[in-house]
Amino acid sequence: MKRLSFVLFCLALAACKEEVAQDVTPVALSPDAVGHYCQMTLLEHDGPKAQAHLAGLPGAPLFFSQVRDVVAYLRMPEQSHEVVAVWVNDMGAAGASWDSPGAQNWIDAQDALFVVGADVVGGMGAPELVPFSDPAAAQDFASANGGAVMTLDEIPDAAVLAPVDLVHDTDDSAFQDRLRALSDKMGD
Structure with missing residues (x-):
């Protein structure tokens, strides 16, 4: 009987335990912040950044070198933890x-x-994807640089999940020359 009373006491105590809310306050960018996908220091890259806070991982957000990347992350089904907050540069x-x-x-x-x-x-x-808190600033940016102003939910999947051609220079002769030189050197 004592054992049953002890078990019931423990269950009642566990039921009374208050849930402690996870701190999802944004973390300031520092030299220690590295991109989740690229593992490169964020401060070395231009443009807006993002951070995602995951349930159960307080104080250790995932940083993203581009806002586009965090939106893609949110839309992929393979996440190991629930995303509880996402912050982007204004x-x-x-x-x-x-x-x-x-x-x-x-x-x-x-x-x-x-x-x-x-x-x-x-x-x-x-x-x-360029984030703003002020609708007028967003519209001014779109007027100057093209594009449309949208909320997070309005962003089409194609804007973040479609392949991107990062090759701006189609002349790869310098690369081919370096590759041949390396191949010749390894053959010696």
């Missing part, structure tokens, strides 16, 4: 520029407006 914030998008000017991706299809590329050389 490119309309004071001091934000393409070369230096800011270390602490994060906005919730659900609240952001994105310029999709603009004539700009992000930190990894792919077309970029």
